[in-house]
Amino acid sequence: MPLPMRRLAAAPSLPAVHPHDSTAPPSVRLQRQHGRVAMEKTSTTTRRGVSCVVASGKEHAATTSGDEKKGGLRGKLKKVVLAYSGGLDTSVIVPWLRENYGCEVVCFTADVGQGDIEMEGLEKKAKASGASQLVVKNLQEEFVGEYIFPCLRAGAVYERKYLLGTSMARPVIAKAMVDVAKEVGADAVAHGCTGKGNDQVRFELTFYALNPELKVVAPWREWDITGREDAIEYAKKHNVPVPVSKKSIYSRDRNLWHLSHEGDILEDPANEPKEDMYMMSVSPENAPSKPEYLEIGIVAGVPTSINGKDLSPASLLAKLNEIGGKHGIGRIDMVENRLVGMKSRGVYETPGGTIMAAAVRELESLTLDRETMQWKDMLALKYAELVYAGRWFDPLRQSMDAFMETITATTTGSVTLKLYKGSVNVASRKSPYSLYREDISSFENGEIYNQADAEGFIRLYGLPTRVRAMLEKGI
Numbered sequence: 001m002p003l004p005m006r007r008l009a010a011a012p013s014l015p016a017v018h019p020h021d022s023t024a025p026p027s028v029r030l031q032r033q034h035g036r037v038a039m040e041k042t043s044t045t046t047r048r049g050v051s052c053v054v055a056s057g058k059e060h061a062a063t064t065s066g067d068e069k070k071g072g073l074r075g076k077l078k079k080v081v082l083a084y085s086g087g088l089d090t091s092v093i094v095p096w097l098r099e100n101y102g103c104e105v106v107c108f109t110a111d112v113g114q115g116d117i118e119m120e121g122l123e124k125k126a127k128a129s130g131a132s133q134l135v136v137k138n139l140q141e142e143f144v145g146e147y148i149f150p151c152l153r154a155g156a157v158y159e160r161k162y163l164l165g166t167s168m169a170r171p172v173i174a175k176a177m178v179d180v181a182k183e184v185g186a187d188a189v190a191h192g193c194t195g196k197g198n199d200q201v202r203f204e205l206t207f208y209a210l211n212p213e214l215k216v217v218a219p220w221r222e223w224d225i226t227g228r229e230d231a232i233e234y235a236k237k238h239n240v241p242v243p244v245s246k247k248s249i250y251s252r253d254r255n256l257w258h259l260s261h262e263g264d265i266l267e268d269p270a271n272e273p274k275e276d277m278y279m280m281s282v283s284p285e286n287a288p289s290k291p292e293y294l295e296i297g298i299v300a301g302v303p304t305s306i307n308g309k310d311l312s313p314a315s316l317l318a319k320l321n322e323i324g325g326k327h328g329i330g331r332i333d334m335v336e337n338r339l340v341g342m343k344s345r346g347v348y349e350t351p352g353g354t355i356m357a358a359a360v361r362e363l364e365s366l367t368l369d370r371e372t373m374q375w376k377d378m379l380a381l382k383y384a385e386l387v388y389a390g391r392w393f394d395p396l397r398q399s400m401d402a403f404m405e406t407i408t409a410t411t412t413g414s415v416t417l418k419l420y421k422g423s424v425n426v427a428s429r430k431s432p433y434s435l436y437r438e439d440i441s442s443f444e445n446g447e448i449y450n451q452a453d454a455e456g457f458i459r460l461y462g463l464p465t466r467v468r469a470m471l472e473k474g475i
Contacts, residue, residue, distance in 0.1 A: 072102035073292040079104045079186040080217060081177050083203070084134070085118065086125045089192045093219050094129035096465045097240040101217065107131040108180050110173040111138045113256025113314070128241050135180050140256055143172045144313035144387065144415060147392070148257055152356055153301035154404040155364075156375060156384035161334045163350050163357065164387050165258030170199055171392035174206035183216060188215035188452060195221045198339045209393035222474075250277060256317055258350040269335055280321065284328035284422030291420035292327060296359035298415065301408030303356050321428045326349025328410050328422040339389050355424060359415040362426045366434040367411045376407060430445030 080097050084090045085105035094105050107126040111119060119136075126134040147168045158164055158398055177189050189207055193200035195218070204216055225231050235242050249264040259280050265271040275283055297305030304310055306319055324330055330351035338344050364373065386397045411433030417424055440449050469475075 006454075014219050072098070072100040074100040074222070075102075077101040077103040077188045077215060077217070077228040078267075079106060079184060080190050081106045081108050081135075081179060081181045081184065081186045081190040082131075082189075083173065083191045083378060084109050084122070084126060085192070086122045088228065088231050088235070091129045091240055092126060092191065092225070092235050092238075093192055094126070094131050095240055096219055096223060096234070097217065098130055099238070100222075101188075103188070105131045106133045106135060106184050106186060107181070108177055109134065109136045110176055111136065111140060112143045112173065113140050113318070114254045118254070125241070130238075130240070133184070135184075137176050137180075139172055139176060140314040141312060143169060144317050145257060147172050148317070148353075149384070150404070152303075152353075152360060153408050154383045154401065155357075155361065155380040156387055157357075157380070158384040158388045159334070159336050161332050162336060162346075162348065162384075162388075163258065163332075163353050164384060164416045165255060165348060165350060165353070166199070166253050166260060167388045167390070168204065168257065169255045170202035170251075170390065171206045174203045175210060177203075178207060178210045178214065181211070186214075188217055190219065190361075193218065193220065196340060196342070198388070198390070201339055202392075205390040206393060213260075221225070248406050254279075256314060256321070257353050258348050261347040261349075262344065266345050266347060271345050273333060277347070278331070278349060281301055281325040281331060281351050282328050284331075287326065287328040287421045289421075291418050292323065293416055293418055294323065295416045295428075296355070296357070297413075298360060298363050299412050301364075301411040302406070303359060303361060317356070320352030320355050322352075324355050324419065325349075327419040329419060329424055330354035331422070355417060355419070358424045358426070359417060360411070362411050362415045362417075362429050363411055363431060366413065366429050366431045366436050368407065369435060372407050376404070379403065422462060 080101065080103050082090065082093060082097065082105055084094075086109070090107075094107065097103055097105050107122075107129075109119070109122055122136070123134050151164055151168055156164060158167070174189075180186070181189055191200065191203045193203060200218060200221075201402040204218075207214055207216055219225075225234060232242050234240075250261045250266070253260045259271070261277055266273060295307050296303050297308070297310075302315060306316060311319065330349055330353065332348040332350065334348070335343055335345045335346075362381075364376075368376065383397065383400050383404070386392075386394055386400075391397055410433035411431075412433060414430070415426060415430075416428035418427045437448075
């Protein structure tokens with residue numbers, strides 16, 4: 001069968017992603033080459049799937065208070081787009097921004113698959129906190145198709161274990177914030193990341209890459225609030241309703257790819273995680289006693305179907321999360337090196353992602369030759385490091401993405417996996433571009449491979465070893 005050729009048709013017109021990027025971004029190339037993955041259709045839809053909720057009931061309406069006219073304690077900004085979750089911290093940030101920068105605050109929430117519970121009541125909370133407007137964007141298809149799938153295709157894993165769940169989500173959220181800032185005429189953006197974590201870097205590097213003129217406000221690096229009690233006191237002072245939901249003892253981040261857990265007993269690496277901490281997966285011990293077989297269809301290094309049924313990127317991942325979680329798949333407990341220099345301990349649940357990664361890796365064993373696989377594995381380490389460090393829009397990552405796209409053009413076929421009590425094992429691999437030849441690999445003699453040829457190969461391949469031994473023995 002002839003090898004697939006890369007099509008070089010012009011990419012659809014999209015905003016530039018970097019001042020040095022003169023070609024279409026990797027996500028567009030992926031759409032162009034593999035249209036059946038359904039990324040082109042879904043990403044266009046999600047870019048337009050914007051829901052605007054305004055305090056006054058009119059889209060993009062502006063409210064002007066006395067503070068917004070005269071400026072604040074720390075200076076004057078016109079309008080700030082705030083990454084908003086509706087929790088205590090971001091609810092407090094709204095009045096803090098108005099008080100300290102005399103600005104209008106536009107709250108922004110990205111739906112990256114964190115769940116309906118976290119999305120409930122955001123309009124009411126944002127309005128009560130003093131925001132002029134709430135903008136919500138559904139980014140699930142864009143997140144999976146244009147951020148997760150390139151990392152999956154590259155085989156990007158940080159420090160042997162971490163499948164980059166939070167790292168991949170931050171640039172898609174930050175990019176949407178830049179877009180919203182342009183739409184509403186904001187001159188600044190703000191986030192609620194602490195000064196000790198990686199996320200502050202991921203958000204701000206994206207802001208710098210896409211719009212270096214935007215001012216960035218990071219309250220946790222400026223204000224005097226040091227903890228939850230201080231935040232509650234500030235909220236009461238400024239008549240901000242304090243969220244009454246039960247405070248989790250863990251710090252969690254959830255999206256369609258994973259759920260992370262940090263804090264409390266996990267801060268001591270000697271402590272085993274408690275079973276009631278997990279939310280996406282059952283314990284392997286309690287998983288079904290009967291294994292489940294799953295066929296994953298793959299096109300050019302990207303999963304496209306489950307058991308023969310084509311699904312959109314987000315729908316496919318959601319389905320695999322459901323199946324994998326039922327079998328206790330994808331639990332990772334690791335101590336990682338944060339970008340800011342400290343070590344941290346986290347527990348991750350990535351059921352669907354673990355299944356996808358196993359399927360793609362197994363198919364590559366058929367379609368990649370030795371040298372290509374070795375180079376891919378080496379570059380995957382650097383690729384993962386760049387994503388972890390928030391350098392998604394860096395020309396180096398984009399160039400590496402072009403390499404990954406090219407070498408996985410023939411990684412097409414299907415893999416059948418066996419899921420059983422936390423384990424994922426391969427049962428079958430098939431590809432029309434397989435480099436495996438049974439007539440060559442068989443122990444029986446064949447016309448293509450003559451076993452007698454091995455003698456001359458070994459003599460030449462082992463010549464350096466032989467020469468060194470002769471020198472040592474004085475021969």
